[in-house]
Amino acid sequence: MSEIVVSERMKQILIVVPLLSSALAVFFDVGYFYALDVNLFTVFSLAEHINFALEALPLALGGIFFAAVGVVLTSRLLHAEDKSKERIRTAGRAPSWKDRWPLLVQPAVIGILALNTWLRPGLVNYVMLGSLISGAILLWIIPSGGSRLTFMTMGTGSLLFALSFALGYDIATGYAANAPYRHTIKIGLLELKAKVVRSGEKGLLFHDEASKQLLFLPWSDIKRVSYK
Incomplete structure (x- = not known):
C-alpha cells in the first residue's frame, strides 16, 4: 500500500515540477521585459518567450528545491519555538539560552537580510525582506497547527513567482547598466x-x-x- 502511495506522489511531482518550473521561467522573462519596456513584450511570440525563459529554468528548479527545504526547516523552527515558549512558560526559573535561541532566529535573519538590502539594493532583496517580515508577523498571529503549514506552502509558492519576476527585473537592469557593448x-x-x-x-x-x-x-x- 505504501509503495502505491509513494508511486502516486512521484507521478504528481513529475507533473507539477516541470509545469511550475516553466511558469517560474516565464515570470522571469516578464520581469526582464518589465525592466526594459513592457510594451516590447508583444514584439516576440509566446514560443520565443518560452525559449528565452529556458535560461532561467535551472534557477527555477533550484528555487523549487530550496523553497521545499525552507518550508521543512521553517516548520521545524516553529515547532522548536512553540516548545521553547512552553518551557519558558512552565519553568520555575529564568529561561536559559537553550530556551531562548529559537525565538532569536527570525529577528537575526531579518537583520542580516535588511543589512544586505541596504548594501546591495535590488528588487530581489526587497521582495525577500518584505516577504520575510510579513511572513514572520503572520506566523506569529496564526496559531500552531496545520493552518501554519498551509500558509507556509501557499506563501512559498507566491514568493517563488515574485522572486522569479524580481530576478528577471534585476538581471535586465544590471545588464543595461553594466554590461559592455560587445x-x-x-x-x-x-x-x-x-x-x-x-x-x-x-x-x-x-x-x-x-x-x-x-x-x-x-x-x-x-x-x-x-x-x-
Whole structure:
C-alpha cells in the first residue's frame, strides 16, 4: 500500500515540477521585459518567450528545491519555538539560552537580510525582506497547527513567482547598466556598437551605445551582427 502511495506522489511531482518550473521561467522573462519596456513584450511570440525563459529554468528548479527545504526547516523552527515558549512558560526559573535561541532566529535573519538590502539594493532583496517580515508577523498571529503549514506552502509558492519576476527585473537592469557593448551591428554603411538583449524571428532587440536607447530592428534592415 505504501509503495502505491509513494508511486502516486512521484507521478504528481513529475507533473507539477516541470509545469511550475516553466511558469517560474516565464515570470522571469516578464520581469526582464518589465525592466526594459513592457510594451516590447508583444514584439516576440509566446514560443520565443518560452525559449528565452529556458535560461532561467535551472534557477527555477533550484528555487523549487530550496523553497521545499525552507518550508521543512521553517516548520521545524516553529515547532522548536512553540516548545521553547512552553518551557519558558512552565519553568520555575529564568529561561536559559537553550530556551531562548529559537525565538532569536527570525529577528537575526531579518537583520542580516535588511543589512544586505541596504548594501546591495535590488528588487530581489526587497521582495525577500518584505516577504520575510510579513511572513514572520503572520506566523506569529496564526496559531500552531496545520493552518501554519498551509500558509507556509501557499506563501512559498507566491514568493517563488515574485522572486522569479524580481530576478528577471534585476538581471535586465544590471545588464543595461553594466554590461559592455560587445556586439557590432551593421546597417547599410553604418556600424552600431551594441549589446544584444533578445534575438527573435522578427528582428533584434539591443541597446545602442551612441544613442543610449533600446532599439528594435527587423532582420531585413540588418546586414551583419558580430561579437567580440
